Amino acid sequence: MPLSTTVTRHVTNPRKIACYSATVGLLIFLLFIIITLTVIWHRRCESHDKLARNTQSFVENSFAELYSRLAPLENATQLGCESISSDLTQRAAFTLNIRAILLVANKTAFCSSATGSMQVNIAQISPETDTSKDVDLRLIAQTPMVPGKPALVMWLRDPRFPGSGVMTTIDINLTSYLLLASRQPEVSGIAIVAGDKALTSWEQKVIDLSTLPHHPLRTVTIPGYPITLLLYGETLPLRDIYMVLLVGLLLSLLGAGVFFLLLTLRMRPGKEILLGIKRGEFHVEYQPVIEAATGKTCGLEALLRWIHPTEGRIPPDSFISYAESQNLIAPLTRHLFELVARDSYKFRHAVPAGTDLNLNLSPNHLADNNFCRDVSNWLQAMPQDHFSYVFEITERSMVAEHNAIEMFDWIRSQGISIAIDDFGTGHSALIYLEKFNFDYLKIDRGFVQSIGHETLTSPVLDAVLTLAKKLELHTVAEGVETSEQARWLLRRGVSHLQGYLYSPPCTVSQLIEYFQHESSREPLVS
DSSP states (O other): OOHHHHHHHHOOSHHHHHHHHHHHHHHHHHHHHHHHHHHHHHHHHHHHHHHHHHHHHHHHHHHHHHHHHHGGGGGGTTSOHHHHHHHHHHHHHTSTTEEEEEEEETTEEEEETTTEEEEEEGGGTOTTOOTTSSEEEEEESOBTTBTTSOEEEEEEEOTTSTTOEEEEEEEOOOHHHHHHHTTOTTEEEEEEEETTEEEETTTOSEEEGGGSOSSOSEEEEOTTSSOEEEEEEOSSOHHHHHHHHHHHHHHHHHHHHHHHHHHHHHHSOTHHHHHHHHTTOEEEEEEEEEETTTOSEEEEEEEEEEEETTTEEEOHHHHHHHHHHTTOHHHHHHHHHHHHHHHHHHHTTTSOTTOEEEEEEOHHHHTSTTHHHHHHHHHHHSOTTTOEEEEEEEGGGOOOOTTHHHHHHHHHHTTEEEEEEEETSSSOHHHHHHHSOOSEEEEOHHHHHTTTSOOTTHHHHHHHHHHHHHTTOEEEEOOOOSHHHHHHHHHTTOOEEOSTTTOOOBOHHHHHHHHHTTTTOOOSOO
């Protein structure tokens, strides 16, 4: 049932229209909020996962590079400081963020890249470092030479001697992380956790692990190193939620307003259409139909358009379905005949003789007692022996009348071909093909738009084309917008193409200009 009929039957006053509009607005609001927040949440989660992976990769590469610089020193814990101090100094100088490299024997640092020979128990530098581990990382509040500034202590054990190894104090530079996260304002900071201590980007001091906020966005572990990084922030900050709510409210108001206008328009009495005819508000636009074999224009589809003085351009589906529901389709079609006859004398000099002129007819008009007279009068008003004619009947609204076969025979007796329009969108298409004889089968634009996409309609389109070939019907594909669609249709034997790839619907002046350039226009698809 057409939407306009349903609306007219059930909505009979402005209060009901307002209630329906408010309901539509609420549904738009809820759907927008749910869908938008879900999409934002999903994208933010993907973004946070990516940030976590990048952070892990950055830190892991930094530690790997540091380890490669320090590992050779594990074998120097039993050498004298004089023989190794220059090497320590060089390694510290050319390795980023290192404060000092210490060689340790029996838990005593005896050589430093910064000070040379020394005798300091490493417990005084990093009390919590576990020398029994091959690799250990600890956070300390400061180092003797850089007081008041936190550092990370890395321990590499010399497996040959207990309590011996390499201890390195490292500056913690969060600048790289801040640059990495700068495009994600919902990420507020990072915490570095080693043992039971932590260092955060918002305090820059060593704190107890227990004082960290709960529920970080992401937890990043570094394989092979006893250190953890915690990313903090909000996946959906309140400012984003407020913005989505505001936009949703505006869209719901807009949607409710548009729906209210559409309902009001569809509820207007039928005299609006009759007044529109009387005041000359209707006009016809013509969309070229292309012959696939030659790439030349072989036909025109006449499309009725309505520009209302207060509502502006009204969609054809709206006023046509409303005219059908109000039994006004016959006078509307008669007006279409008049407009086409008037226009044809303006553009016949530009349009080649024999060009098909396609008009859409409602099955309701076929059942009208004056249909034959209307068609005869129109044919007499048209330029003689210039155009061929095709009547397009929409399959999804076709009504099986007892005299339909006789009516189709009469149409053909007038030299007019018959096309079934929007084939496949209704529920009785095969019945109509079996019962009636058609010359053209027009493929609905919905099937054409599915080309190149794996959708439920893709196999239906293949079946429709196969059926048309078996029935020896000319096929016209509507809504062709891309060269890919056109090539696909050509490969499957479609005989005619129509759509914005070739031309949008044209006014009379645009149509004349279109045909003036027809001979110089290159085929869009070869």
